[in-house]
Amino acid sequence: MSAVIAAHERAADTREDRSTDLPRLIAGGVFTLLMVLIAAVAAWPVYRSTSFILLVAVAASLAAGIAVLAQLRRWSGWLVAALLAGAFVVVGVPLAVPARLAGPAEFVRGLAELGAGVVVGWKDLVTVELPVGSYRNLLMPALVVFLVGTAAALRLSWRADRLAYAAVPVGLAMTGFGLLFGQPVVSAPLVFGPVTLTAPVETAVGALAVLAGILWLAWRTHDERIRALQRAALSSGVRITRRPSRSERRRTLLGAGMVVLALVIGAGVVPLLAPGGSRDVLRSAAGPDLDLSREVSPLAEYRALFADDRAGDVLFTVAAGGERTPDRVRLATLDTYDGEVFRSGADAASRFVRLPSALDPGAGTPARAEIEIGEWEGIWMPTLGRVATVRFDGDRADALTDRFYYNADLAAAVQTADGGFVPGDRYVVDGVEPAPPALSSLSAPGAPEDGAPAAPENLSRWVERHAVGEGGQALEGLVSLLRERGYLSHALEMGAQPPLWMSDLPDYRFQPSAAGHSLARIDDMFDTLLERESDPRAAETGNYVAAIGDDEQFAVAVALIARELGFPSRVVVGARLASPDTGVSVCDGGACRAQDISAWTEVQGEDGRWVPIDVTPQYAQSPSLEVTEQRDPENVTEVLPDPVEEVVPPDPTQEDSARDDTDEARDGLDLAWLWPILRITGLVLLILLLVLGPFLAIVLAKSLRRRGRRRRGDAATRVASGWDEYVDAAVDAGHAVPAALTRTEVAAALHAPVGRDLALAADRAVFSRADLSDAEAAEFWRGVDGERRRLRRERGFWRGLAATVSLRSFIRHLSPGGDSPRPVERGKRRGILPARATT
Template sequence: MSPKKPLPGASGPTTLGPRMARAEVRHSTPFVLFNALFMMAGSAVAAWALLPVYDSMRYVLVAGAAILGGAAVAVLCDRLRWGASRVALLTALVYIVVGLTLAVPGALTSVSEIADAALDLLRGPVTGWKDIVTLPLPLGDYGTTLVPVLALFLVGTTTSTWLAIRARRLWPLAALTAAALVIIAIAIGPAVRADALAWAPFGVYASREFLVGIAAFAVLLSWFGWRAWYTRRQAIASAFGAGGVQLAKSSHASRLAAASAALAMVVVGVVAAVLVTAPIAESTPREVVRSSLDPRLVVESKVSPLSSYREYFADDAFAATLFTVNVEDGDPERVRLATLPYFDGEEFSAADPEGSAVARFQRVPSHVEVEGDTEDVTATVSIGAQSGIWVPIVGELGSLDFQGARKATLVDGFYYLADADAGVMVVDDGLLSGDAYRVNGERPSEMPSLTEIGTPPGVPTISPELIPDSLHEWVTRQDTSADAAGLAELVRRLRVRGYLSHSIESSTDGETPAWQRALGEYSFASSASGHSFDRIDRLFQQLNEREGEVGNADEDLLVSGVGDDEQFATAVAMLASDMGFPSRVVIGARLTNTDAQGFAAPPCEAGVCRGENMSVWTEVQSDKGAWVPIDVTPQHATPVSPDVANQRDPQYASALDPQRAEPIVPPVTQRGQSDDDKPEAQELTTGWQWVGPALRIAGITLLGLLILLGPFLAILIWKLARRNRRRRGEARDVVYQGWDEYLDDAVDSGLPPLPRATRTEVAREYGTQNAVALASLTDRVTFGNVAVDDATADEYWTLVAADRSELLARKSWWGRVKMRLSLRSMWSAVQSNGAPQAKSADSKAPQRWKSGAGMRSEHSLVTASHRRRTSAQSRHTHKRKKKS
């Protein structure tokens, strides 16, 4: 009857006696220092990856102090044999000292600053990440943005170094900790990929991010290699140092060959990875945490403010106070609500459809630097009936201070796009009645006129495919120059030949709308809303048809294009872009009368901006980078000629809302189609068309299963290959390898490895049915020169298979699965004393020895020369081994 097996990990008395107790291992100082250096190198790679986010010397000092301090804490506590609690205490002390001296600028200037800095150090690691991923880059040493970095590198370096030095079984987690630092640094890094390295060989695309990845891989791989070498050397010393056996050293040539092979494998792997990933990285946008900011999602989810422009002229909003601008300093001419640089053929929007990191709203630090010759503008904006995400801003924003009860909420929800001078509020429902803020901005000291913007730079912002042919036809009829003066003349003619109309109906509830009454003597003409490609195409078709009817006649006879600021701002933006000028559309209001022709909406009276004051204008960029505003509102004094007025847009056309729009197949009478056009040939369907999709689905499913189950299949195949390899060779070696197989099965089943026990002690401790027989036969083969034939070796392995089945039978279904997939035997092999070659005193024949029955290689290799020894020599060798 086999003895009862104790539970793995259970405490209490053991049959192995006190000599089997694990002694505490105290590593040497070089071992500790080398591990600390490797972990510091891994943290330094992560700090290098995060350098573009800050781009300041203070960041380098903070990161360096955190890395050095974390490693020093781990090394000091190890040398003094202090526990984890003291490690945490010293880490907190380093965090406070470095935080007050480096991470928080000006923290030691006064007692109150010290108190505020201490509060920032307390909450910074929790709340500071939002500033890092939302503020525009580089951060420099702004505010407390260095506090999370200090906590990250200090805690990460301390943890990785402590695990590398002190963890007996879980020391590989140190590499995971170092890798996690690199991953976090990449995740919170810049959203714009670094420029390609000009010195990359063979024209391969490689950037700074490639170097970060290669450096991290090299550091961790080098650490694992050094750790494996050190563990092997320690295993050799432990196994043979006390036995008086001289170790056989490998030749320099063999060591050089092994090192060269390892280096070649690494180089080939890195080169292959670069060649494979370079095309993917070059064509794939960089996605990090700051790439998916809420402002962009909020802006994209809203209907374009230009599409809803006519809502300002409804009776309830026309006279309502939207917001009030109280100018304190400077003389601003306009207040900007939304800037829309991007046109996709349906609408103008503020969000780049390609998701460019340059066109992304970001949080505002204490101040935004404004370049150029400017003058200060200061104003207080109070919100009335205006609500939504768009924030009225005066001039180019320098700083913005919110006021009122919702100050903290508004500060967290405000995002700004510096390239467009536009801001959005993404919290709750945006700005609400009663909100107020103070704007400190800048405006150009001198604004050039449209005729002074120079020659077109040839950088259009609207794709040529999105500009209708009718616009080109109209421009050709005008016979103007293709420069700023020609653009100014085209804008003048467009406004004079257009006619203002905010609605498709002439009345609401039987009463004249407020916007019509405000225009005085006004002859109503219907106008469809929207500013899509088709809507602008119809606008220029009206102009071309009328000019084709009357020729180059009086301007009053050429009035035909009906619309308002929505359509005419889009038309002017297309005209400018077609000439090669960058252009964009802006929604806002005028604080002073800037329209020389007098067609635009009236300016805000005493800073009070109502619906009637809202307007749209186009901005064109000069050759020096300045954005010049162009008023685009058409005239309303000269009505449309009756011949053209009869060709109205549909009486009940629907307003465009791209969120709810549905595609409609146009009839063949539309432009570009005719009844003569032959329909496209329809692909004939056959009964085998399902084969392709079915095979594709099956392939994708099989690939997914291989990805999910591949690691587990690899473990099973590896174990099967190891078992088959051990069953081959000479019969005596097959017996030794069978004992190794039994030990591996036992360790994988959850039994503890016993590196210092004899085979008989191991057999009694594990308690399987055939364990004692296996141990006895292995000892007799090892020390008794017992002849072994193939039949005996096969019988031996039969007993091994029976004990494996017994170990499996002890487990539940899930336990059997875990045993078959367990890699504990592999880790036990890495942590064992190894299987080095030894050279005995009386023979030069190589032998592989084990100082105990639980080690991970063959227990003895009796070579041909050893088998020819006499029994007396064998007994002498036996006694010496037992003594060792």
């Protein structure tokens, strides 16, 4: 019978414990649900697919079910981890690799990709253009985050000990997944009259996540306090009130004010951290496994394509796969010029990312091309227009897919599998051919000052002399004039037999031209043009053809002319499949030979669209470079000797001063590099101030309070204030010190022998009529300092650190009936103690 009664009592205790835990379980569940929803909103731009929504719902539900069972059954953490691993394997392929559900063999491959995704899926996610949808196994990181994160947040938030507070970092980490793996461009700003809110979506996500964590922490702290008071009431029989005290209301208002202040300061810091609507995320530093800025520029190798041993090689073949045949095939887009070579810059290389299953190419005419690689070498990949999808075929399809990177800004692609393409590689490209506006209709937005070298002097003079109109109209006229007065040549010398590239040019007269597209080469070309224009024989014959070169030089020349007129420009190396311009080379039947490769210039208008400009010079009229010789005049001119004037030597003092000024100006420090460092340092210090500022303020306030107590009044007052400092240190360390206890009772409750001596000394100072010396007060404070250090170290480093920034001692003095910091002065004012001279 006694066993039955004991069992009933244990069951009753269990039911009572579970009923007591119910509010904590509900609060933890609500907090976790909010964090899951906020994390899903943050990660939505990464995926933007219904597969992601299904994954979040199923993963969070499974994690919640496992957490509930573990809570009811009192399962260990190892068992929960095993159940989560089993759930991951069971639902992993349907949720994270849905493309592998076609059959048993595909399902097995999906399991392998699921396992590989655990290791490399995170890296792959930052190298694929967003949104990724359900591309390959890139949903796997989201499955881990929402399955493991939900279970961990629930399990932690339901704990009864202080480890429950770790649920907040777990929830914030779930939210950080979407923010860190998202786009480097923030959402569009919201304007409310004179107020502009930068990055509203990111700010709202971060603010809501932090606010949810703070509210749950506040509720959890309040719940623990109520439980402690209830336990104290049960043990003492003292009834507790349900109404909040004045100190509680002060804490609530203080906490709310700090939250509002943090949100306002955070919203003000966002524009500083995201200048120009950009931010640093993980994909900002991800890209191909090579530095494109160090690769040999295709434009620098352009002249080698026309050598006899390569000019006839078929580099690749393009077959139209749809109703629309693309006009151009793009190989490389070169946006950076250093005065020697046009290449893809380092910033452009960082924007090359993996292409997901589908990419929005924008407006344009749909086009498809089936491309087969022949003798093309290198990493640059033939594409068309703006790419939507790429599907590789053949034995190397998987390797080519994994090592394919695309830059939507440059509309260029690279292939890094085993160093690039090999003959026989095939793929299908789907995209659109944008309809560019007429060149003459463009308005110049202003060329960006990106540190590019200034245009050659002769080019600037030629542009100033011949520019008619403004914007695109002036550029169109200058390009047309340059092509008319240029002459096509791909070689510096001709051997015994005409080169192969000349066979496609009827009635062609060879003229030598040097390779290269440096500023010096371009300047020489325009110097020849200006010299020809000043030749009277050119005016008589009407033949102003003088600039000799090919697309390498003329594409760079047009790019520099466009920048002179305020247009951003870049050079594209590729091939034309069709063109209404009969003066340019096209691929015959889609077979692009080496000698069919060309280059053109693209300029950007105010609307952001890029317009291609053909730059190939004509070859119908050969240049006439003879300059008319001018005879010396026959009239004898009397030459008079120059008069000799006495020259007064300059003042040595002035000369030295001028030299010193010149040297100082020449040797002056260039401090332009200092501003970015100061700006970044300022932002880092501001963030540290926001994070550590409240804690530093608490430490400073305690230090000032301690300093004031140590120097307050006479020796007896300083001793009494030292006792208050000792009690405050004990309260901050987590000890309960009721205000009704005497000093000796407080020391006994703290189990501190030194504290008992301090209590007796403080009582003598307050109640004794004997005078105290400054040395006795200083000795008392040395004992207080030693006890403070002991209280801070007795519970370990982390709890000691928490005691250092604790606000409990301040709240103790704010509450009604709290210990007064000046008991001696108050006793004197009431006449309890006799007046004592201040020493």
